[in-house]
Amino acid sequence: MDFLQTPDIQILLGVAVALVATVAGAFYIYASKKPKGCLDPENFKDFKLVKRVQLSHNVAKFRFELATPTSVLGLPIGQHISCRGKDNQGEDVIKPYTPTTLDSDVGYFELVIKMYPQGRMSHHFREMRVGDYLAVKGPKGRFRYQPGQVRAFGMLAGGSGITPMFQVARAILENPKDKTKVHLIYANVTFEDILLKEELDGLSTNYPDRFKVFFVLNQPPEIWDGGVGFVSKEMIQTYCPAPAPDIQILRCGPPPMNKAMANHLESLGYAPEMQFQF
């Protein structure tokens, strides 16, 4: 191996080592910057609808296939996607939606969609059939979640505003290392309007020390042990963590509810940094 000792060979080896290190470094930077998963934040990508299950007269669960059976969507916790479709006039419409699945669900993602009679994007989802494609762009959103970021979350959700809460709650509870507590108040008009009821009850059963849900209905059935009317200040005091620097209250509902909740929270002493609206 004496030839390795010659100055020319040593220079050549040095150059080769430097070249390999540069290429490996560049690849590492490229790989770590490349978004993980199937989403593109700049361009809409089409995903095929492979299953549609009607959950009630105006709610359906849509399952979309990812590139391969082992692909993940790659949506950070607390973020949403933009979906593009056509309204009943044939005009483009873009609306935000939060999948109810996480990256632990591989090969697909699911959306639970409430379809309003006059809703523009609702029309697109109502018309979608298995085999059709949905244009999706993302991730989007300002909310970031790191385990241990707060001691407890209070969540105030109305109607389809449950989906971001469900996503965050699932991510917290399914991580055994995450000790964050979750207190959800979920408001609807009737019992039939409650989305993801079975899944939420499942979380209460499986994680009784970390997850509590209090349902509120405007028009409750005859036998009902939840709240009645609109979400009140007293309900927030009873079922959400008290104002403190290490808690946060998340809100997502129809605009009038969000406004009412912001007023309640302010008068109960929750500082702006203790609140987040999706």
Ligand SMILES: Cc1cc2nc3c(=O)[nH]c(=O)nc-3n(C[C@H](O)[C@H](O)[C@H](O)COP(=O)(O)OP(=O)(O)OC[C@H]3O[C@@H](n4cnc5c(N)ncnc54)[C@H](O)[C@@H]3O)c2cc1C
């Ligand atoms: C971060 C985020 C995540 C979301 N995730 C989901 C989700 O996973 N699933 C889902 O179904 N929706 C979700 N939404 C709501 C969704 O973006 C649309 O607002 C909803 O689908 C209605 O859009 P549209 O175009 O059909 O109705 P629009 O054309 O905007 O509204 C038409 C009419 O529909 C009715 N309407 C619309 N929205 C509401 C409402 N919230 N409450 C009561 N009446 C209403 C009203 O009568 C309104 O006049 C999310 C919203 C946000 C901000």
